[in-house]
Amino acid sequence: TISQPLVVAFMLELLDPRPGDKILDVGSGSGWTTTLLAEIVTSNKQQEKKGKIIAIDIIPELVEFGKKNTEKYNFVEKGIVEFICADGSKGYQKEAPYDKILASASARELPKPWKEQLKIGGRIVTPIGSSIWLFIKKTPSFAKATAGKESEFEEIEYPGFAFVPLISEQ
16 A cells, blocks of 8 residues: 555655665555655765665565666666565664664554664654654763663654554564
């Protein structure tokens, strides 16, 4: 399934992708959001740091479908997008760390590998249950100053959404 365009726009606004970002796109499906992200991370042609999207899905047919749709824009050919058929709940360590992580399927909780594979100051936008969550990884000094009070992430919940579940290998 593809999320409603308004929901995708809201999630992208929370994610705040920038030119040069490396982003993990979990549950990439048709490649529609992957293509939008690829356009954003390469929008500054003078940028020295080339952006990259790692699109991951556990369903082989969706990986091929997404790749086919994204290839129309030469993002795969240019090395801007890479499609991976794997369990997205485990992230993709080979390309870590990421500036941003976006998930398009609902997890029961924030997967530990995503936390570990995110850069300091990075953002994760993911559905958990019937809410969209924004997680921002704090700097070590800020996390230390608030030790015992908060986690290493700032967490903001936006309730009232429905998503397909994140499928994992278990």
